[in-house]
Amino acid sequence: MSESMSIEDTAPEPLAVSAAEPSGLRPPEEERWFDDEAGPVVRLFSMTRGRVRPAEEGLFDLISLIRAVDQVELFGAEHALEPEQHAILRLCRDEPLSVAELGSYTDLPVSVVRVLLGDLHETGLISVIRPVPLAQLPDERLLRDVINGLRAL
Amino acid sequence: MASVHSDTPSCGDPDKAGGLRSAAGSPWGAVALKILVAGGFGAGKTTLVGAVSEIRPLRTEEQLSELGRPVDDTAGIEAKRTTTVAMDFGRIDLRPGLALYLFGTPGQDRFWFVWDELAQGALGALVLADTRRLADCFPSVDFFEQRGIPFVIAVNCFEGTETYAPEDVREALDLDPGVPVLLCDARRREDGKELLIRLVEHVATRR
Ligand SMILES: Nc1nc2c(ncn2[C@@H]2O[C@H](COP(=O)(O)OP(=O)(O)O)[C@@H](O)[C@H]2O)c(=O)[nH]1
Ligand SMILES: [Mg+2]
Numbered sequence: 001m002s003e004s005m006s007i008e009d010t011a012p013e014p015l016a017v018s019a020a021e022p023s024g025l026r027p028p029e030e031e032r033w034f035d036d037e038a039g040p041v042v043r044l045f046s047m048t049r050g051r052v053r054p055a056e057e058g059l060f061d062l063i064s065l066i067r068a069v070d071q072v073e074l075f076g077a078e079h080a081l082e083p084e085q086h087a088i089l090r091l092c093r094d095e096p097l098s099v100a101e102l103g104s105y106t107d108l109p110v111s112v113v114r115v116l117l118g119d120l121h122e123t124g125l126i127s128v129i130r131p132v133p134l135a136q137l138p139d140e141r142l143l144r145d146v147i148n149g150l151r152a153l
Numbered sequence: 154m155a156s157v158h159s160d161t162p163s164c165g166d167p168d169k170a171g172g173l174r175s176a177a178g179s180p181w182g183a184v185a186l187k188i189l190v191a192g193g194f195g196a197g198k199t200t201l202v203g204a205v206s207e208i209r210p211l212r213t214e215e216q217l218s219e220l221g222r223p224v225d226d227t228a229g230i231e232a233k234r235t236t237t238v239a240m241d242f243g244r245i246d247l248r249p250g251l252a253l254y255l256f257g258t259p260g261q262d263r264f265w266f267v268w269d270e271l272a273q274g275a276l277g278a279l280v281l282a283d284t285r286r287l288a289d290c291f292p293s294v295d296f297f298e299q300r301g302i303p304f305v306i307a308v309n310c311f312e313g314t315e316t317y318a319p320e321d322v323r324e325a326l327d328l329d330p331g332v333p334v335l336l337c338d339a340r341r342r343e344d345g346k347e348l349l350i351r352l353v354e355h356v357a358t359r360r
Contacts, residue, residue, distance in 0.1 A: 061274065062187070062213070062242075062254075062256070062270070062271070063185040063187050065183050065185055096183050098185060098244075098254060100213045100240075100242055100254065101211060101213075101244070103213035105211075109213075109214045109215060109237070110213050110214065129183055131184075132184055132274070133274065134274050134275075134276060138276060138356060140357065142184070142186075143353055145247065145251060146186065146251070146353050147353050147354065147357075149245075149247025149248050149251060149253075150349050150350045153245065153346055
């Protein structure tokens with residue numbers, strides 16, 4: 001492969017987030033037919049319950065902005081959440097973060113983040129801003145804002 | 154007409170940066186934009202994204218089945234070997250509630266569908282050209298031309314390489330006269346800024 005920094009044909013790396021978490025909810029036999037190497041994959045599978053797409057496709061663009069709704073604790077829905085979903089909620093509690101950033105900070109593949117976000121969205125624990133549909137003609141004022149912002153850096 | 158959130162604060166806000174939280178009005182005036190950084194292997198994509206970003210460069214990964222497509226339901230857990238496509242990206246906070254994300258595109262040969270996803274809704278692209286291997290950026294140029302995505306060519310001037318006039322590069326790449334061609338050092342933040350400004354100005358002229 002040409003681009004060694006960017007492309008790897010490997011199994012996913014062990015997940016920092018999941019490593020320390022108890023896995024008490026899963027019966028151990030569920031994991032038996034996998035060797036050690038498959039561990040992270042099993043964890044990804046369990047986390048997403050095998051789903052690879054969120055219910056609402058297209059909602060979670062790489063730059064869709066995600067924010068935990070205020071006072072998550074009032075909902076009581078968080079009991080059923082995966083540790084990774086708690087991590088996501090913590091990350092975007094104070095400030096919206098893009099789907100891409102959530103993937104990077106949790107060390108999870110974006111496809112997995114999308115599934116986890118789909119659950120959080122259905123439970124009403126996050127709100128989402130989709131990116132501006134630029135179509136062919138981005139708004140002139142927006143472009144001026146971008147140029148001014150760049151000049152001011 | 155592209156729709157922009159009507160509560161977007163007007164430009165010239167002196168209180169720039171500070172994350173997406175403090176958008177004037179509701180925090181949900183937040184707008185995220187995306188610019189792609191493309192070019193051949195070693196052209197300086199990751200370097201440029203890092204030089205111009207305010208956060209440390211981040212990486213995110215898409216997992217693919219061995220067929221080179223996003224994993225589907227049948228792949229399930231049996232798909233022990235997955236291909237991971239990593240994307241470097243960075244973020245620039247332009248003013249409260251307005252963030253610009255820069256995405257370095259992954260290798261050009263196998264991952265066109267990732268490019269398609271990245272390109273969707275992109276404001277435009279910087280195509281980095283290394284004059285020692287100019288042909289390496291042909292696929293990027295073709296890609297953005299075909300999709301009507303505005304781009305500028307950034308000729309990355311590595312030391313010890315012959316310096317080319319922008320017009321020579323334009324000719325070699327057979328570019329439309331309107332496409333800006335600029336010389337840069339991808340490691341310099343000021344150069345990255347200038348490239349982005351020229352790109353957005355170029356986008357504005359195409360309205
Ligand atoms: N001299 C010089 N080196 C550069 C420049 N831009 C990138 N590099 C170096 O070239 C190598 C490849 O750059 P990188 O950003 O990883 O390329 P990518 O494959 O396009 O992401 C790295 O070692 C950089 O430090 C530049 O403008 N001048
Ligand atoms: Mg790179």
